[in-house]
Amino acid sequence: MVKLTAPVTPAWVSANDRAYQNRQAGRVVTLVAPGVYQCPSSKADGTVYTQRILNVGQLQATCDCPHGQHGAAGHCWHSAAALAAEVCRVSRPRPSAEEAARKMARFARR
Numbered sequence: 001m002v003k004l005t006a007p008v009t010p011a012w013v014s015a016n017d018r019a020y021q022n023r024q025a026g027r028v029v030t031l032v033a034p035g036v037y038q039c040p041s042s043k044a045d046g047t048v049y050t051q052r053i054l055n056v057g058q059l060q061a062t063c064d065c066p067h068g069q070h071g072a073a074g075h076c077w078h079s080a081a082a083l084a085a086e087v088c089r090v091s092r093p094r095p096s097a098e099e100a101a102r103k104m105a106r107f108a109r110r
């Protein structure tokens with residue numbers, strides 16, 4: 001589970017909409033190193049941009065795309081997609097009580 005401490009502004013919602021549309025078109029982020037994702041440009045010209053997750057809970061990430069570099073209003077969809085992927089990556093489902101008990105059994109005294 002990730003606790004978001006940053007406001008999900010209309011700019012983030014818009015960036016997420018664009019990320020969703022690009023995902024539908026097959027443009028998805030790929031984890032290339034811990035906290036680092038890469039994503040193709042929506043221009044389909046072979047350009048790949050790199051996103052670095054700074055703090056997923058605060059929705060902080062950098063991107064080397066023109067939008068990300070110039071600090072334009074709003075957020076680039078690459079960062080939105082990378083943050084969403086990072087949330088999925090770190091939000092593994094909790095094990096069931098049964099599974100947790102089975103794993104903890106190895107610490108029981110024999």
Ligand SMILES: [Zn+2]
Pocket residue numbers: 049063064065066067068076077078079
């Ligand atoms: Zn970007």
